Amino acid sequence: MQPSTLITDHSSLITAPFLRACRRLPTDITPVWFMRQAGRYMPEYRAIREKYSLIEICHHPEIAAEVTLQPVRALGVDAAILFADILLPAIPLGVGLEFAKGEGPILQNPVRTLADVKNLRPVNPETDLGYVMDAIKILRGELKDIPLIGFCGAPFTVASYMIEGGSSREFLKTKTMMYSDPQTWHALMEKLSVVLTDYLVAQIRAGAQAVQVFDSWVGALSPQDYQNFVLPYSQKIIQAAKAEQVPVIHFGTNTTTLLPLMKQAGSDVIGLDWRIPLDDGWKILGGDVSVQGNLDPALLFAPLPEIKKYTHDILRRANGKPGHIFNLGHGILQNTPVDTVKAVVDMVHEYQGN
Amino acid sequence: MQPSTLITDHSSLITAPFLRACRRLPTDITPVWFMRQAGRYMPEYRAIREKYSLIEICHHPEIAAEVTLQPVRALGVDAAILFADILLPAIPLGVGLEFAKGEGPILQNPVRTLADVKNLRPVNPETDLGYVMDAIKILRGELKDIPLIGFCGAPFTVASYMIEGGSSREFLKTKTMMYSDPQTWHALMEKLSVVLTDYLVAQIRAGAQAVQVFDSWVGALSPQDYQNFVLPYSQKIIQAAKAEQVPVIHFGTNTTTLLPLMKQAGSDVIGLDWRIPLDDGWKILGGDVSVQGNLDPALLFAPLPEIKKYTHDILRRANGKPGHIFNLGHGILQNTPVDTVKAVVDMVHEYQGN
Numbered sequence: 178m179q180p181s182t183l184i185t186d187h188s189s190l191i192t193a194p195f196l197r198a199c200r201r202l203p204t205d206i207t208p209v210w211f212m213r214q215a216g217r218y219m220p221e222y223r224a225i226r227e228k229y230s231l232i233e234i235c236h237h238p239e240i241a242a243e244v245t246l247q248p249v250r251a252l253g254v255d256a257a258i259l260f261a262d263i264l265l266p267a268i269p270l271g272v273g274l275e276f277a278k279g280e281g282p283i284l285q286n287p288v289r290t291l292a293d294v295k296n297l298r299p300v301n302p303e304t305d306l307g308y309v310m311d312a313i314k315i316l317r318g319e320l321k322d323i324p325l326i327g328f329c330g331a332p333f334t335v336a337s338y339m340i341e342g343g344s345s346r347e348f349l350k351t352k353t354m355m356y357s358d359p360q361t362w363h364a365l366m367e368k369l370s371v372v373l374t375d376y377l378v379a380q381i382r383a384g385a386q387a388v389q390v391f392d393s394w395v396g397a398l399s400p401q402d403y404q405n406f407v408l409p410y411s412q413k414i415i416q417a418a419k420a421e422q423v424p425v426i427h428f429g430t431n432t433t434t435l436l437p438l439m440k441q442a443g444s445d446v447i448g449l450d451w452r453i454p455l456d457d458g459w460k461i462l463g464g465d466v467s468v469q470g471n472l473d474p475a476l477l478f479a480p481l482p483e484i485k486k487y488t489h490d491i492l493r494r495a496n497g498k499p500g501h502i503f504n505l506g507h508g509i510l511q512n513t514p515v516d517t518v519k520a521v522v523d524m525v526h527e528y529q530g531n
Numbered sequence: 532m533q534p535s536t537l538i539t540d541h542s543s544l545i546t547a548p549f550l551r552a553c554r555r556l557p558t559d560i561t562p563v564w565f566m567r568q569a570g571r572y573m574p575e576y577r578a579i580r581e582k583y584s585l586i587e588i589c590h591h592p593e594i595a596a597e598v599t600l601q602p603v604r605a606l607g608v609d610a611a612i613l614f615a616d617i618l619l620p621a622i623p624l625g626v627g628l629e630f631a632k633g634e635g636p637i638l639q640n641p642v643r644t645l646a647d648v649k650n651l652r653p654v655n656p657e658t659d660l661g662y663v664m665d666a667i668k669i670l671r672g673e674l675k676d677i678p679l680i681g682f683c684g685a686p687f688t689v690a691s692y693m694i695e696g697g698s699s700r701e702f703l704k705t706k707t708m709m710y711s712d713p714q715t716w717h718a719l720m721e722k723l724s725v726v727l728t729d730y731l732v733a734q735i736r737a738g739a740q741a742v743q744v745f746d747s748w749v750g751a752l753s754p755q756d757y758q759n760f761v762l763p764y765s766q767k768i769i770q771a772a773k774a775e776q777v778p779v780i781h782f783g784t785n786t787t788t789l790l791p792l793m794k795q796a797g798s799d800v801i802g803l804d805w806r807i808p809l810d811d812g813w814k815i816l817g818g819d820v821s822v823q824g825n826l827d828p829a830l831l832f833a834p835l836p837e838i839k840k841y842t843h844d845i846l847r848r849a850n851g852k853p854g855h856i857f858n859l860g861h862g863i864l865q866n867t868p869v870d871t872v873k874a875v876v877d878m879v880h881e882y883q884g885n
Contacts, residue, residue, distance in 0.1 A: 452787075475710075476710060510701060
């Protein structure tokens, strides 16, 4: 056998456009998927929600798998993202998670003191969150050539829910812990990084072919606070996931001034929101990282010609450079028309440049 | 008389540090004031609120003036800001404004169609909002050497309340109007720029010595949407106020990627939030504009040594360059300790550089 016939470039073995783009390999089409692509905006999902709560869906791997598959069938996206919630690991931690109707998450036992942190229970993802791994295993059997994305919340975003006791606008209790009781803050972040790392690695070992770390609310922080209070912990999770040989996507909103630091956290792909033009964001990050984004989810309520204008603008800014994954700048909003989402998938796939 | 004895540099006539900094003139101390420096965190204000609603306070010029003066007396700040609400002009427009207890503003007749815009009533600030001008006149008699800042909401932020019918997180109805019904959007912005310009000019003519245009929520937009849907209208108001010969401050949050466009709107001072280090923001804006900011309001809940570290960091980044007005990156939060606010004023005034 001649040496020239050996496959020396293993990247050629990766065929799924989404996974190739994560690795900055050329693709025929720009891959596209949507954050929160499974959920309330889909009639198939609402039909299931009539019988099961959000947590019940997560707890039943076959139903979670079915919900994960719904948008793959309906939209023709290039990746599936596991249906789950970033707060699932908070359940075995013992913070009393509830999803009140139309209210978002409520945590009955918020974490405010060092004693609260010490009282958090140890988490074994295989036993405590095994239902997530079971859903992943079912999905890998169903999905064939569509890659499956696993995910977790980043420690800051998860910590903010645990400290505030639910959603927040100002993150006042969270920031006050940082500034007034850094010992407790660091203990909590240390604890969460371990739990979230174990959880993410377990998802990869169960079959997730890429993972996304959601730091949705981290844009509430200044760069200096991000560096001192968040970066080391996000970095730890991302490095552990990368060591499992799958691509890691790092996502946040309002992150323009944090991008150089997020780059240091070391993911393969960084999510951009619509506040920064894709090319400007990619320039800040440098050419050695892929980018994901960045259509404003509100645009999915606009007429198609208008959406096309914005979608093409994003693709034009990506300029055919390998390493762009098309997505929204944040999750799909409730009441988004499904036909419009499908139309955007087609627009992205059919784009020829201009 | 020799020509050399003539006062040729009129800037030397301006003595108040706040007004000098607005004009980028040197000052002995860095001037400091706080957005929402009058309000619920002060016991004197809460005592008045036991008897009067927010709107009642605004409607009674003597009470509005008293509330405006409370923080000037208690804190030693370098400017007073008129106690009012950015939605006051919405009352004569006829949108049915109410302040529900602990809920923020609710507008009973939101603006959703071109007919709704056409139904907005004409506003004469002197007759419809005369109580604001009366408060300004009282205050100018009381304040002596402390300058008085008047203000209005910017058209985008006011429009967002009018379209959403209250506060919003996603601004979905607002953006949907922009994208799906630009004719109605532009008609509303045109109408609001006229009303808000007249209102701001009336405040200046009543005695306001500087004005701030609050575009608090504009950071929800991409730069391209800001340019197409917002900039021309904000520009109009700012230019009209500048023509009255008072300095204009232009404020928003989450505006990192909008700063070059906000600069085009033409104000003398631009507000920065804590998401961008003050020197980085000032560099983007260029040396021909003053900057205001940018302590995170959440820091006022931290211990004083921690606050001092952040306050000194901001002052160090300003580096003694004329044209920095110290402020928060957004309004004072409820329950902020008054003593801490006072301590920050002293920290800023006592700063010697290091």
